[in-house]
Amino acid sequence: MSTKPRIFCPGGLRPVAVEQLARNDSIVLIGPPPEKASRAEILQLIRENQPIHGLVGYLNPVNDEVLDACGPELKVVSTPSVGFDHISVPSLASRSVRLGHSPSILNHAVAETCVLLVLATLRKWNGMQKALKSGDWSVNHIPLGNDLRHLNIGIIGLGRVGLECAYRLAPFGCVIRYTDIRPVPVATVTGQGSLEYVPGADLLAEKSDMLVVACDLNASTRGMVGERLLRKLRGGKGGWVVNVGRGPVVDQDALVRGLKEGWVQGAGLDVMDPEPLPPNHELLSLENAVLLPHQGTATVETRDSMALMCVENGIKGAHGQLMPAEIDMARYRK
Numbered sequence: 001m002s003t004k005p006r007i008f009c010p011g012g013l014r015p016v017a018v019e020q021l022a023r024n025d026s027i028v029l030i031g032p033p034p035e036k037a038s039r040a041e042i043l044q045l046i047r048e049n050q051p052i053h054g055l056v057g058y059l060n061p062v063n064d065e066v067l068d069a070c071g072p073e074l075k076v077v078s079t080p081s082v083g084f085d086h087i088s089v090p091s092l093a094s095r096s097v098r099l100g101h102s103p104s105i106l107n108h109a110v111a112e113t114c115v116l117l118v119l120a121t122l123r124k125w126n127g128m129q130k131a132l133k134s135g136d137w138s139v140n141h142i143p144l145g146n147d148l149r150h151l152n153i154g155i156i157g158l159g160r161v162g163l164e165c166a167y168r169l170a171p172f173g174c175v176i177r178y179t180d181i182r183p184v185p186v187a188t189v190t191g192q193g194s195l196e197y198v199p200g201a202d203l204l205a206e207k208s209d210m211l212v213v214a215c216d217l218n219a220s221t222r223g224m225v226g227e228r229l230l231r232k233l234r235g236g237k238g239g240w241v242v243n244v245g246r247g248p249v250v251d252q253d254a255l256v257r258g259l260k261e262g263w264v265q266g267a268g269l270d271v272m273d274p275e276p277l278p279p280n281h282e283l284l285s286l287e288n289a290v291l292l293p294h295q296g297t298a299t300v301e302t303r304d305s306m307a308l309m310c311v312e313n314g315i316k317g318a319h320g321q322l323m324p325a326e327i328d329m330a331r332y333r334k
């Protein structure tokens with residue numbers, strides 16, 4: 001039996017990364033494109049190819065069922081995403097399976113998506129499209145938006161992505177504040193003004209016209225942006241929310257109520273709950289909600305870089321070497 005590690009790569013990974021994977025010193029098994037096989041079929045294929053030492057690519061969720069299918073020799077799971085809330089980390093930890101992800105290289109792409117959503121939300125993108133398509137361009141038919149200049153923006157989570165959002169929004173002339181577990185050691189943003197730390201999301205909402213959610217999903221951020229916070233925005237006159245973090249950080253039912261009743265003026269969401277959002281979901285029918293299908297990183301350059309980092313992590317992990325971006329599993333072990 002060969003001593004080369006066996007890597008299973010679910011279909012759908014960017015071709016440049018699959019080529020890279022094929023060049024490494026492992027036995028590589030490429031799964032069918034995700035739209036061509038059911039999860040049960042993919043799991044069966046994995047089982048038939050045991051032992052698997054590396055699971056490299058995107059599969060959602062990665063839980064005990066997947067880990068069992070890979071078999072007891074699994075050494076590494078590597079995902080082409082920064083987030084790993086689709087992966088059962090305690091299950092990996094209890095089996096001493098390492099986890100790689102793809103942080104940092106996507107920050108600018110998500111921050112660009114944030115700017116897109118901020119502007120589209122403020123300028124009432126859906127209403128504009130409706131007027132455009134109706135052929136009635138008369139003044140009374142076109143919805144007026146709001147200036148981004150001078151807007152008070154509160155960023156929830158000044159991590160790698162949040163900071164890049166701040167860098168890009170500050171030059172528009174907005175006032176940027178943020179909250180996080182603790183102040184982040186950055187004082188100014190591109191010389192456009194200070195970046196003020198505010199202790200706690202409640203106080204941040206009081207000082208903000210718009211909240212930008214850029215944090216990850218964990219027990220303390222789940223549902224953090226609910227009705228109480230949303231009602232505080234813009235001095236109670238109906239503010240805006242943009243979410244490029246994770247859907248469940250925002251209480252979506254409260255947001256929908258706010259958008260319908262007017263105590264939230266508009267929302268720009270790249271992430272929702274659940275995903276994919278069912279096509280008949282109420283959010284999709286609201287003119288004041290600008291929605292994207294969780295594609296903040298969807299550029300050729302960024303997706304290629306993420307996939308290459310995923311492969312690099314997977315190869316290194318399968319060979320028992322140092323991985324470029326490994327999650328510290330110590331805090332997940334029981």
Ligand SMILES: O=CC(=O)O
Pocket residue numbers: 080081082083084106297
């Ligand atoms: O949401 C995107 C990611 O986690 O990479």
